[in-house]
Amino acid sequence: MAPDTYAVEVEGIAKRFGKQPALDGVSVRIRRGEVYGLLGPNGAGKTTLIRSLVGLVAPEKGTVTVLGRRMPQLPVLARVGYMTQQAALYPDISAEENVRFFGAIHGRENGVREALEFVDLWDRRKSVVSTLSGGMRTRCSLACALVHKPDLLLLDEPTVGVDPQLRVQLWDGFRKMAAGGTSIVVSSHVMDEAERCDRLGLIRFGKLLAEGTVAEIKTRAGVDRLEDAFLKLSEVSES
Amino acid sequence: MSGRRVGAITKRILQQFRRDHRTLGLLFGAPLVILALLGYLLRGGGDVPRMGVVNLDGGPLGGIVASTLKSSKTVSASSLAQADAEGKLRSGDIAGYVLLPSDFSAKAQQSRLIAPEIHLEGSQPGLSQSILQAVSQSFVGLAGQSGAIQFAARVTFLYGGPSFDTLDYFGAAFIGLVVFFLVFVITAVAFLRERGQGTLERLMASPLRRAEIVLGYMLGFTVLALVQSAEVLAFSLLVLHVHNVGNVALIFLLEALMAIAAVNLGIFLSMFARTEFQAVQFIPLVIVPQLLLAGIIFPISTEPGPLQALSRVLQLTYAVEGLRNIMIKGADLSWSSLQLDLGVVLAFCVLVILAGATTLRRRIA
Numbered sequence: 312m313a314p315d316t317y318a319v320e321v322e323g324i325a326k327r328f329g330k331q332p333a334l335d336g337v338s339v340r341i342r343r344g345e346v347y348g349l350l351g352p353n354g355a356g357k358t359t360l361i362r363s364l365v366g367l368v369a370p371e372k373g374t375v376t377v378l379g380r381r382m383p384q385l386p387v388l389a390r391v392g393y394m395t396q397q398a399a400l401y402p403d404i405s406a407e408e409n410v411r412f413f414g415a416i417h418g419r420e421n422g423v424r425e426a427l428e429f430v431d432l433w434d435r436r437k438s439v440v441s442t443l444s445g446g447m448r449t450r451c452s453l454a455c456a457l458v459h460k461p462d463l464l465l466l467d468e469p470t471v472g473v474d475p476q477l478r479v480q481l482w483d484g485f486r487k488m489a490a491g492g493t494s495i496v497v498s499s500h501v502m503d504e505a506e507r508c509d510r511l512g513l514i515r516f517g518k519l520l521a522e523g524t525v526a527e528i529k530t531r532a533g534v535d536r537l538e539d540a541f542l543k544l545s546e547v548s549e550s
Numbered sequence: 551m552s553g554r555r556v557g558a559i560t561k562r563i564l565q566q567f568r569r570d571h572r573t574l575g576l577l578f579g580a581p582l583v584i585l586a587l588l589g590y591l592l593r594g595g596g597d598v599p600r601m602g603v604v605n606l607d608g609g610p611l612g613g614i615v616a617s618t619l620k621s622s623k624t625v626s627a628s629s630l631a632q633a634d635a636e637g638k639l640r641s642g643d644i645a646g647y648v649l650l651p652s653d654f655s656a657k658a659q660q661s662r663l664i665a666p667e668i669h670l671e672g673s674q675p676g677l678s679q680s681i682l683q684a685v686s687q688s689f690v691g692l693a694g695q696s697g698a699i700q701f702a703a704r705v706t707f708l709y710g711g712p713s714f715d716t717l718d719y720f721g722a723a724f725i726g727l728v729v730f731f732l733v734f735v736i737t738a739v740a741f742l743r744e745r746g747q748g749t750l751e752r753l754m755a756s757p758l759r760r761a762e763i764v765l766g767y768m769l770g771f772t773v774l775a776l777v778q779s780a781e782v783l784a785f786s787l788l789v790l791h792v793h794n795v796g797n798v799a800l801i802f803l804l805e806a807l808m809a810i811a812a813v814n815l816g817i818f819l820s821m822f823a824r825t826e827f828q829a830v831q832f833i834p835l836v837i838v839p840q841l842l843l844a845g846i847i848f849p850i851s852t853e854p855g856p857l858q859a860l861s862r863v864l865q866l867t868y869a870v871e872g873l874r875n876i877m878i879k880g881a882d883l884s885w886s887s888l889q890l891d892l893g894v895v896l897a898f899c900v901l902v903i904l905a906g907a908t909t910l911r912r913r914i915a
Contacts (some may be wrong), residue, residue, distance in 0.1 A: 365755035393755040399748030416756045
């Protein structure tokens with residue numbers, strides 16, 4: 312495959328916070344139009360990996376290439392959408408104003424309605440964010456991340472606090488975006504979400520333990536449930 | 551009411567402070583620093599107001615008055631020629647001078663009238679007061695020599711005038727000060743909120759350049775600050791009738807520069823705080839010493855020497871001086887002292903803009 316068919320190429324990156332290694336020689340390649348799931352327990356390094364993709368973490372070793380550009384680089388970020396774990400929004404302005412702001416700083420202001428409809432918040436667009444429920448804020452935050460129609464969408468636990476019905480709806484949306492060529496990186500520790508990814512990477516203690524499609528991972532661990540596969544592969548790496 | 555539950559809250563508060571060394575330092579360090587500074591200012595043996603004595607008296611009494619004044623401890627008086635005294639008054643080297651006319655002794659002895667001329671610079675009521683007091687005291691000795699006497703001094707003011715009061719003096723400084731400090735605190739807190747609510751992380755993951763963030767913030771808060779400046783200025787001039795003989799546009803220009811500096815100082819200093827709580831702590835740390843040293847309350851010329859040097863490096867000193875130059879003395883852009891004041895404030899603006907932009911980069915990368 313030609314290198315530009317990858318949306319993300321991470322080569323052996325390492326990062327420590329103090330003495331605690333957060334990433335320890337991780338290499339990942341994510342194809343264009345692929346939905347890639349990052350699985351792992353709290354503190355495994357998922358967020359650090361995602362932050363390194365947008366240049367918020369400068370790795371001590373290794374290289375990060377996003378959409379064919381060596382990071383850190385600013386212009387390429389206009390084509391990247393990043394949804395942080397915490398719903399990072401301005402609480403004093405409306406949902407619509409938030410989405411429009413994030414669109415504007417990414418150089419696109421006309422996708423606001425589409426983005427708000429995607430997360431089912433168009434009817435509440437005039438509501439000031441501080442009056443929205445937790446789940447609504449998460450959805451608004453998601454709308455802010457995809458309003459500029461990014462080629463690469465990074466979602467750090469996007470469905471926390473979202474009800475099951477809407478979660479299914481959002482995932483249908485993600486699949487549709489991927490079919491349109493958008494690459495999506497999703498971190499999660501919800502296994503039924505993981506089942507909907509094209510490929511998975513299992514992270515623990517800053518290392519990539521295993522990588523592959525859901526079926527490949529289950530086969531490799533010799534179990535039927537993804538949860539069991541994850542636990543089993545974790546044990547193997549520890550021994 | 552449960553003692554145990556109350557105790558749990560008390561204990562938790564003390565636990566929080568035990569780990570927050572900065573707050574502890576502030577709590578126990580700042581009062582000592584501020585009080586020590588105040589003590590040094592007031593008791594540190596600063597200079598007394600300088601004044602001149604122009605003795606044209608043909609008789610003996612002028613000499614007595616002059617030597618009484620020169621030995622006074624509340625002013626530092628020196629004999630000057632009239633032209634010299636007038637020049638020093640205009641340049642601000644002396645806060646005033648007393649002129650004893652050629653018929654001073656004659657009038658005192660014949661018509662029992664003491665009629666000196668007192669010329670005051672007038673822009674600092676505190677100094678004027680000291681001089682008036684010292685001069686009237688120097689005549690007490692004369693009264694003893696020549697019996698009951700009428701005291702009829704003619705007092706002139708270079709700036710201000712007899713109705714010039716403390717509000718006129720402080721008002722000029724406070725117009726800029728109120729804007730500077732409020733804008734500083736609001737910007738610092740707003741910027742920290744951006745950090746706390748996670749939106750700064752998002753901005754950093756966008757194609758925004760650091761300079762664009764700083765500039766955008768600056769413009770946004772400057773709009774607010776300019777409206778506030780205009781409001782403060784209008785209220786001071788139209789409602790409080792604070793003395794002003796200068797150009798209102800110039801006052802506004804200086805105020806606007808201070809506001810822009812405050813916005814960027816807020817951005818810059820918010821990099822050194824993790825929480826809004828810590829940002830508020832900058833008030834006693836940054837603001838109070840400036841308030842004491844910028845010549846707002848205590849004239850810089852009467853501060854102890856080392857503090858004068860410190861005052862001379864604070865931009866606020868120049869901002870306050872500039873506002874007073876305009877409003878009290880009617881300075882315009884042709885005055886070299888106002889050029890210096892504006893220059894320093896402008897340079898400070900540029901400095902904090904650069905500092906804000908570079909610190910932002912360093913903290914995020």
